[in-house]
Amino acid sequence: MLSWPYKLSGRASRWTADTRGGVALTFAIALIPMALATLGVLQYAMIIATRAKLNAIADAAALQAVSNVAMLTYVNSGTTGQSQAQAMFNTQAAQVSGVTITTLNVSVVNNAASTGAAASLTATVSYVAKIPSLVPGLIGSAFTTVGGTSTANSSLPAYANFYLLLDDSPSMGIGAMPSDITAMQNANNGCAFACHSPNAYNGTYPGYTLPSVPGTQLRIDALRNATAQLISTAMNQQTIPNQFGIGLYTFDNTVTTVSPLTTNLATVQAANAAIQLPTTDLGTQIGDAIDWLSRKVVTTNSGNGTKSSPFEFVFLVTDGVEDQAFNFTPGNYDTLSNPYGSWYGTPYSGYLNSAACTSLKNKGVTVAVLYTNYNPLSDSRYTNMVQPFASNIMPALQACASPNFFFQADNASDINTAMQQMFALALQKTAHLTN
Template identity: 30%
Template sequence: MRFLDLLARFRHAKSGNVATIFAVALVPLIAFIGCAIDYSRTVEIRGKMQAAIDAASVGSVARSSPGFIAAGAMTTDGAIPAGVTDATNIFNGNMSGRNGYTLTGFSADVQKIAGKVVSTVQYSATVPTTFTSIIGWSRLAISGTSTSAASMPAYIDFYLLLDNSPSMGVGATPADVAKMVANTSDQCAFACHDKLNSNSYYNLAKTLGVTTRIDVLRTATEDLMRTAKQTATYNSQFRMAIYDFGASAQTAGLRALFALSANLDNAKTEAGKIDLMSVNGQNDNNDQDTPYTTALAALNSVITNPGAGTAAAPQKYVFFVSDGVADEYNPGGCKKPTNGGRCQSPINPALCKTLTDRGIKVAVLYTTYLALPTNGWYNAWIDPFNAGPYGPSPNSEIAINMKSCASPGFYFEVSPTQGIAQAMSALFEKAVADARIRS
């Protein structure tokens, strides 16, 4: 058979059409499948690289990171080289051992900006292809960016004003009050620190194992120093000062037990020395031992203006712990009847407003003034503004004035069955959280 005849027969044959069409269609099908494989591999690599830069940006602003710690020592905003190094190392560590890509660009920028540590990490890379190279795409380009920010903890100065007047010698719980009443001839619940009498009720309380309010306050203040040390991110982030109302009735007024310092171990040691004001017998200093007016005015003069929460300009907080009743010579400013100029009344909130008007936060811990029905002095002078229908009330004038003294959200009342230590820690944690929001 001639060649021309064979060619004619092939041209007119129909049995091979399917194979021919399939062969022609197979080329784009293979290309499509190849593209899908290359694309899937590229997406997988891009996901790993994105995870790596996410880890780098987040890790470089973590509170324990070199960059975050370095930012705490900076007095101005700006770049943080230690953070850049840390971000780079985190990225490299996460991508170690991975292949299938070529890194064409990487950058990390870590900055301290307005009280925050901000990290931005970027990368670009190419992924070689296998199938799509047939149609001219020998590599695919990928890139990504990740930004993380963390608020820096604020630097805060805490000024503790602790009531150590004789009324803080009352039993810490109703059971302690009852034990003192049962063991004193005049049914007195107060364990006053009478220096002239070795048989004073102060010593009796110690002998009986009675826990007084001042005992609890001492322990709570020690615990607060421990909490502050454990909470601090930076050295010298928290400074503490401790004040009371004086060593004795004769010297009643603001007394510094511990000057403002970041040495919280020393602060804890000095807190362990907190004790009742001593008196030289009945009517010493006319028993005017809770001088709110002079003490708070003196404290206001001690505290410098608050800042934004930086190391150079810390925020300022006053922690005021008291049972809320003034006992002082104040014939012209007392809102209650006086006895020869002796003013016994709930605290005047205007004394705290002087502080808060300057931007100082005032945290008030009101140790509920317990009802002392067997005490004639209490019944005559305190009960009229303390009693609710069943004893001391949250709506008593004392409680209302103490709450008015506090900055919004910084008032705690601690009843005899609650913990002063827990309340002080809660106030501290709230102050730290509030300071971070403000900074």
């Protein structure tokens, strides 16, 4: 039998050898910083999510301060949308759980007009907010404050003048759609180019006085309809009285003023309805028409969008072919470039001299060009008078147009769509976030 001292000694050694209690104690001590770290991560995630929500609210408030409604209010009364933006921010921020807004600054500044830019409003929304701390004390205090800034800018409603220079020469009598071209060919012994009745081949050429094959639409019809739609759009897009002026001009060998520049758009609409093809072949002098417009009508530089200094736009719609055989009127841009078309050996037609557009662009005028392109036809009028230089037509019109303002259309629907796009591009002055 062992003595009791020995038994006590053995029990003591077993007690000291058992480390399970030490592990538990160590884990308990380590658990504290782990828990704090986890709560810190959660706190940080909550900060990121809250800041994203508040930044989105600040963005919306800044945009409201320069919205169309706010801009119109400012133009009419001089009152900015500052109070509305503040109210929007506070209302929306109150719905973010646990957030307390400690600082909110909203400013709306009027930026004076400058050369090439209309007057504008800039709205800035900045805030500081507190959120509850998941980690008390020193560690948590570093993660309970968030802040952000949002800025939005929009041009004030801009005044603009639009000069519509429309080709109404006989070649605009081609069918507006492929089906129209086919119908014209069937009615005119295969002719689809500047021939509009079964009598077009006789010496009096009555095709110009009878310009319609039943059931067809001509390009001049599509152009007139598209112009009517553009004028209607301008009427509906005005946010201030007399914001847009429109002048309407047609050309063949000379320019006809269908309606002088006016802010009474209803009168322009009525005048547009009367546009028809000429009853005789007057030729087509595109370059000289552009030059006339620059010298006689659009004589001043494009402005900065104010009422006294509006932006200036010229919309040229043409098939791009110069025709100088009949009733030729000498002008500054009437020399046919090689290659050119001919009729019975006589130089007859060619493409635009794009230098005619330089004077307008030098004045800061935006020149928008819609090319109602020629479709290749088997008719001899096309093969002799257009085909030799067909590949030069579009490059010349592109060179005439201001950057990003060249459009192309092949049928009635495309003409309408392109003219709407031209107008929309000219009016891209909507609010946008700047940072």
